[in-house]
Amino acid sequence: MITGNTRFVPLLAHPCRHVRTPPPFNAECVRRGLDISMVPLDVPPLALDETVKALRQIGNLAGMVVTIPHKTAIAALCDRLEGAAAMLSVCNVVRREADGSLTGAMFDGEGFVAGLRHQGHAVQGRRALIVGAGGAASGVAYALLAAGVASLTIANRSPAKAETLVAQLHAAFPQARVITGTADAQHYDLVINGTALGMHDGDALPVDPTRLRPGTLVAEVVMQPDVTALLTAAQARGCIIHKGIHMVEQQVRLLVDFLEHGDI
Template identity: 55%
Template sequence: MDRFISGRTRVVVHLAYPSHHLRTPRYFNAFCMEQNLNAVLVPWQVPPENLKQAFHGLRQVESLAGVIVTIPHKRSVAALCDSLSDTAGFLGVANVARRMPNGAFHGDMFDGAGFVRGLLREGHEIRGRRALLLGAGGAATGIAEAMARGGVASLAIANRSIIKAEELAERLRGAFPGRDFAAVPPDARGFDLIVNGTSLGMRPGDLLPVDPDTLEPGTLVADVVMEPDVTPLLQLATERGCIVHKGVHMITSQVELLAGFLLGEPGA
């Protein structure tokens, strides 16, 4: 690939609000350089009320390979796509959408696959674990499905809205009959894997997603928040003798999947 952006460069837009915390462009663009792919990822800060109009405009851009999607747009983009993968359709969320030659968008969801791949790459097996997932939003929903496929023994879901947690648990029970899924309070006792699937920890002054006094030594505590690198939850977990897993591992393990899906290269 030419090391400079040219008229043949394929563009990927990263839809977010806000966008200042994004680290995905750094890793995606580095991967494209390493793999000699003539493509570039650029962040777009789009408020929710303007998303539909912005997304429609992207349909007309022939240089566009597609979009990567993060908070708070994953459910909205899934609804705007013309077609969805089985995973994205089941979850009702998409974190990536490929622009087809006719301007249609096909969405998929790799948050869960990237998260589980990141855990495995760091030597953390999930099969047989008793997991507590904090959150029931877009990223959390994808992670829940991937952990279920990955063989966790049980999965409990704690969310600010208990109704949303129960809805997600019910959908998982329908997809994985005979497995143990439940909506619970944010109490970490009795679990050996805790996953923060919310954005809490991204901003100074955020509340913790779980009561830190309930964290037990030896528990694996994972976060999806990438900025800061060590979130308040991970810092407290370390102080309590837990094993911690950073949010950055989810995106570094997901980049190959995203690039393959958008650019048609190996890794899809």
């Protein structure tokens, strides 16, 4: 029930029809007895600055959750960034502090790794390929290294973004084996689509499924549709599949923790 005491958390996206975070986020708030409600807001990129400027003024704003295409732009609008967000200059959640300042953090990666573990998939020691170098892929790459993958290859349509990400990851994890490469999936036991490919009918596949070895764990960040064309093709090849929704389910707990624990 929304009352005069309710604090709200807009989910900033463009478009916003694909988002799946509000139901589990709102359910988590109810489960904890918190009077906080999430509503999706469709914010075009050119309106982001003005929107955030206005939201800063709103006293019952707990914070914002942010998704495609705003994760990099929002990081530049925060007053401070924590953890992976500070290393990658990208964030997916922003807390409004009591003084109206904004603290950004990034939980896509922790949510992704928690989702894998929750489904019984170990991460440590895997040879991983991630396709993509945008907001979600950056967070996932960071968390995979933190969780101890043996090696990580990053393949992205825009190679310069992959190079920048690898440099950031080397700065955060100097001992890590992380390189840029192609999306040839043959030599990996964990293959992740970290791009937006798969959200729309007719999208190209992020990897050529004929290069997947049976038994490979193939994971998605895309959560709408529930089972993407990549996952369908991977299953037909005898791979183990892991859906994008698991990342959301495990991440809401981290998002609510962060929004609840401001210290300013």
